[in-house]
Amino acid sequence: MDDNMKITFTWVLSRDRPKGKEVVRNTWIVDEPNLPERTDVQKVxxxxxxxxxxxxxxxxxxxVTGSGDIRLLELxxxxxxxxxxxxxxxxEWWSFHDTTAFKGCGGVAGPTAIVVSEETPPTGILGDTLSKFSIWGLYITFVLAVGRFIRLQCSDLRMRIPYENLPSCDRLLAICEDIYAARAEDELGVEEVLYWTLVKIYRSPHMLLEYTKAD
Structure with a gap:
């Protein structure tokens, strides 16, 4: 008994839910001032x-939280x-007799503890999802997904407005139809001229406005 003495106490709790965290384990190390006398241990x-x-x-x-962590109650x-x-x-075997047991424990002298287990979702697809990600995790994931979708819809909106909110596209559609007709007739020179005319219109906001004026 000349070496340093260390005593650890481990609780292993098992429960049905949540899935993947049915077993919770925690270990406490007894502080040195609370250790027994070395002579008493040696006599035993x-x-x-x-x-x-x-x-x-x-x-x-x-x-015991839903995530499997063990937190002490400040009492x-x-x-x-x-x-x-x-x-x-x-x-030979060891047994632990609780000398500070509550009277309401029915005279049980063995190791006892009062555990408050957080409520976990029911079984099923929704319950398994909530037990793995928790309500907050599911909420944050939903908010981020919706936010990203809205952002994709609204990103660079000012760049698309001139092309999406045109008063009249009849002239532009006529040029596109002429391009298809020239290609069908194998008039590649005419097709190229019409193509670059269309590109020039889209590159110039002024020309785009002129070609899309309502009659």
Missing amino acids: LNGSLNSFTINNVYPRFFR ENNSVSGNLVMNHANY
Whole structure:
């Protein structure tokens, strides 16, 4: 017993939901001031004593979130102390007796804790989605998706207005039809002239306005 002594206490909680986080585990390390006396531990191991006391082993109240995290509740007297007992029979085993147990626990002396588990969504496609991403995550994803869609619809809108809100496109459509007709008649020279005329109109806002005036 000359080496440093360390005592850890682990809770393993299992639940049906949420999917993928059915098992929650957390470990507490007993602070050095709350460790038992080395002589008492040595006596228990030698068989001359059957138990030793550990103070503030783990918190009695804690909350398990939907994401699987364990958070302590800020309450007074939230620590459990007890005796670690070495039992002797056909084989040896350790048992923990809670010396600070509540009267409402029905005289249970073993390790006890009061766990507040967050409400999780029901089973199904929607429930599985909410359990994986949480309501906030689903909400943020929805808002970002809608925002991106609106942004794509409104981006560079000022650049598209001159071409989308034209008063009359009859003359432009006539030029396009002439281009198709020239191509059909294999008049490539005429097609090229009409094509560059159309490009010139679109490049010049003034010409575009002139060609799209309402009659």
